[in-house]
Amino acid sequence: MNLGRFRRRTRWHHHANGRAYDAPADPWKLLPISPDDVTYYTDEPRLDRGLGRVQGGDWDREEHCRPFRETTLYRGLEQRFEEGRDWEETALYRRAKAQFERGETVRGYESLEEFRAVRCEYIDELFHSIEREGYRPNAAATHEKATDDNSFEDAYANHLEPLVVIGRNGEIHWTEGNHRFAIASILGLDAVPVYVLCRHEDWQGIRDRMHDATDDVATTDLPPDLEAHLGHPDLQDVR
Numbered sequence: 001m002n003l004g005r006f007r008r009r010t011r012w013h014h015h016a017n018g019r020a021y022d023a024p025a026d027p028w029k030l031l032p033i034s035p036d037d038v039t040y041y042t043d044e045p046r047l048d049r050g051l052g053r054v055q056g057g058d059w060d061r062e063e064h065c066r067p068f069r070e071t072t073l074y075r076g077l078e079q080r081f082e083e084g085r086d087w088e089e090t091a092l093y094r095r096a097k098a099q100f101e102r103g104e105t106v107r108g109y110e111s112l113e114e115f116r117a118v119r120c121e122y123i124d125e126l127f128h129s130i131e132r133e134g135y136r137p138n139a140a141a142t143h144e145k146a147t148d149d150n151s152f153e154d155a156y157a158n159h160l161e162p163l164v165v166i167g168r169n170g171e172i173h174w175t176e177g178n179h180r181f182a183i184a185s186i187l188g189l190d191a192v193p194v195y196v197l198c199r200h201e202d203w204q205g206i207r208d209r210m211h212d213a214t215d216d217v218a219t220t221d222l223p224p225d226l227e228a229h230l231g232h233p234d235l236q237d238v239r
Contacts, residue, residue, distance in 0.1 A: 003159055009050030017054060021204055023211035023238040027052025030137070030161060030193040031233045033172060035185035038164070040065035042173045045165050045198040056201040060167030068174055068181070077182045081127055087120045127183050135180075135189055137161055162194045168202035170232050196234065203234075211238040 010027050017024035028051070044059035058064065068074055076092025079085045087093045093116070099105075100112045109115040130136075138161055162177025174181050175197055184192045199207075210226055222230070229235055 006048065006050055009048075010052060011050075013050050013053040017052065017204075021054070022208040023204075025052055025196065025199070025207070025234070025237065028195070029237065031164075031196065032191035033164060033194050033233060034191050035181060035189065038172050038174050038181070038185075039067060039069075040171075040173045041068040041071060041178070042066070042165060042175055045175065047163070047176060047197065051163075051195050051197055052199075053197075054199050054201050054204045059198075060165065060171065060173065060200050065173055068178075069185070071178075073178050074182045074185075077123070077127075077179070077186060080123075081183075081186055087116060093120070123179060126179065127187075130180075130183055130189075131187060135184055135192055137193055160195060162192060163197040164194045165198045166196055166200065166203050166234055168200040170203055170206065170229055170234070199234075207235065207238055210235050 014024065014027050040062070042059065042065040044064045045053075045055060072091045072095050076090040076095075079090040080087060080092075096106045096115050097112055100115070106115055107119060109119060138159065160176075162180050163175050165173050165175050167173065177194070181192065206226065206229060210222075210229070213222055213226060230239070
């Protein structure tokens with residue numbers, strides 16, 4: 001998958017959504033999401049099918065999600081940046097070491113030494129860059145990318161802003177850009193700009209109803225289930 005094909009698939013979904021729904025979202029519109037509003041991580045919806053698709057099913061249920069702050073990645077970055085541990089003492093480094101000992105590669109790196117020298121140094125720089133300058137979208141960020149000769153690090157998803165999915169009741173789950181999310185959360189940042197990879201079809205129904213209702217009535221006259229979502233960042237474009 002390359003970025004051009006990803007963009008073509010995104011255009012296809014946007015065209016299909018425009019025919020099927022009253023309030024299709026611009027797939028390239030960035031939403032400001034507070035890390036405090038995100039509890040879970042999921043990798044259920046596929047990354048390679050483009051942004052902005054609407055999908056039914058149970059992928060947003062709790063059994064398909066994991067508490068993000070209990071993941072090895074998050075715990076490892078907490079240990080590094082909040083507790084001040086050496087990389088070798090973190091859960092993230094220990095997991096990478098175990099993978100290399102099993103003969104695996106990690107994010108395209110061939111050895112633990114390379115992972116430590118390149119990837120861990122990059123995460124250090126990313127953290128301190130965001131700490132110094134605040135969060136900047138990828139296009140405006142000043143930190144260097146991890147490496148020029150690692151196809152994994154240069155994958156299409158790494159050229160996008162972080163990705164979230166939105167479940168049937170408006171719950172926001174993180175799905176890509178995990179290092180950035182973890183750093184933003186650890187630093188207590190107010191918001192991170194993200195793209196929506198996928199919306200549950202029930203949530204799209206709420207977008208459509210909000211669009212239709214606010215065309216006709218004042219927000220104070222909305223049905224209670226819609227009124228409860230008035231502040232949701234994914235509804236500000238349809239109010």
